[in-house]
Amino acid sequence: MNDIEISQAAKEDPITDVAAGLGLSADQIEPYGAVKAKIKLPVKGDIKHSKLILVTSINPTPAGEGKSTVTVGLGDALKRQGKKVAIALREPSLGPVMGMKGGATGGGYAQVVPMEDINLHFTGDMHALTEAHDTLAALIDNHIQQGNELNIDPRQVIWKRVLDINDRELRQTVIGLGGRTSGVPRQDGFDITVASELMAILCLSKNLADLKTRINRIVIGYTYDKKPVTVADLKVGGAITLLLKDAIKPNLVQTLEHTPAIIHGGPFANIAHGCNSVLATQTALKLADYVVTEAGFGADLGGEKFMDIKTPVLGKTPDAVVIVATVRALKYNGGVNKKDLETENLDALATGSANLKRHVESMQRYGVPVVVAVNRFNSDTDAEIKQLLAYIKNDLQVPAFDTTVWANGGGGALDLADAVVNATNQSSTFKPLYQPDDDLVTKMTTIVQKIYGGKDVVLESKAKRQLRRFAKYGWDKLPVCMAKTQYSLSDNAKSLGAPTDFTIHVREFVPKLGAGFIVAMTGNVLTMPGLPKHPAALDMDIDADGKITGLF
Structure with missing residues (x-):
């Protein structure tokens, strides 16, 4: 069965039961039908006692690498092991749902449900x-x-x-x-x-x-x-x-295995900060012992922004980081054409693994334990999986696990869950990437050098003029949100793998004082994407009985 058929066959618990499992009474939620609800605010509790697990990834192929699927599967695995767990995800945008990348509800037997509602209008x-x-x-x-x-x-x-x-x-x-x-x-x-x-x-x-x-x-x-x-x-x-009085309330749903999932907010990580809401994550931390959350796209984008933009507001740093890698994305970063990604290619896999190395090192700079989850696809060969796991364990010296959550749900990530729990129990000291008083250029340069592996930042004429003006306004020491292609560590989408000695070109800045940061627009990244030649919308339909098909 495909994703939507698996979702439609699911037997969901009443949302009141899901809420009760987290310790929420019926009067602490606002049901939107039988299987979704908003959580009334405020929710009392302490966020310090819980373990926070951040899921991020390598640079993806255009179709994505299943980061949400691994997030859901890991949450379900922790629940199978008797942990009180909650998942905190972003809400899908209709842009990728109707376009190419798909939704944000996971896939296979590691999904949040009701998948159709969440990917379409959800709670509005x-x-x-x-x-x-x-x-x-x-x-x-x-x-x-x-x-x-x-x-x-x-x-x-x-x-x-x-x-x-x-x-x-x-x-x-x-x-x-x-x-x-x-x-x-x-x-x-x-x-x-x-x-x-x-x-x-x-x-x-x-x-x-x-x-x-x-x-x-x-x-x-x-x-x-x-x-x-x-x-x-x-x-x-x-x-x-x-107009946002209801939208500010986090949304509660469940996975196929009835693990509570709090889904709220949906900024893209390539043009925004890429993390679900602080309120959703804090609520999950107050209600569960283990919280699995994700940050959009690769560790160079959502991962860095979670650490440097969200963490100071959240009031808690991650206890462990899981980096999702796939054989096909590493082969893509090793130079393989998209149409050939299902063909075994050990040499390209070895070359592209440098991309994973860069992301592991960038997350380790924050002083947080790192675990790698290899999200297995049907086209992956045993030889490819064996080679990749050996590289991660021997060369990168971090725990790595072959996960099969799409096919097996939480049962496909039990070893990963064990390793993540062990990682959260390790002593660690969070190290900020830059200091709050650093100026914007220093902050950007630090990100480019320590996260991307590049050399320098170059400001185009408009950006230089803006920076002089921002200094007069007192905005020149705000955090920076890099708007950059998700397909490369550089600002050139075609520069794959682990490029070095490159410069990041900033064409302009966008002040977002309400959010509390300055957006740096790099390369040719766009804040209004376009649809592909064959958008996903062409494959969607609904019959006279309201049954949806083609939604993944």
């Missing part, structure tokens, strides 16, 4: 974020139309509109056409919802009051004399916050 969080973001955009343009009391320069409005689907036609737009009653004409554009600063804010807020404070700090543009204009200046922070 994505729509709420989209509406809140675009409401702010409408209020900005209305302010300019209605006399522009704040003296906003329409050419320097940096708050774009958003849509939660890949739509390349909307990357660059012109708005306000149609005469004086239709607004002030200006150039604009759309980002995908998961790149919205509101998404980042939702995922970093500690409570509703913090959410409103952060929203008020958002910089939406500049005046004619180059002074920043914030949401607080527009006096609409309350209105935007109330």
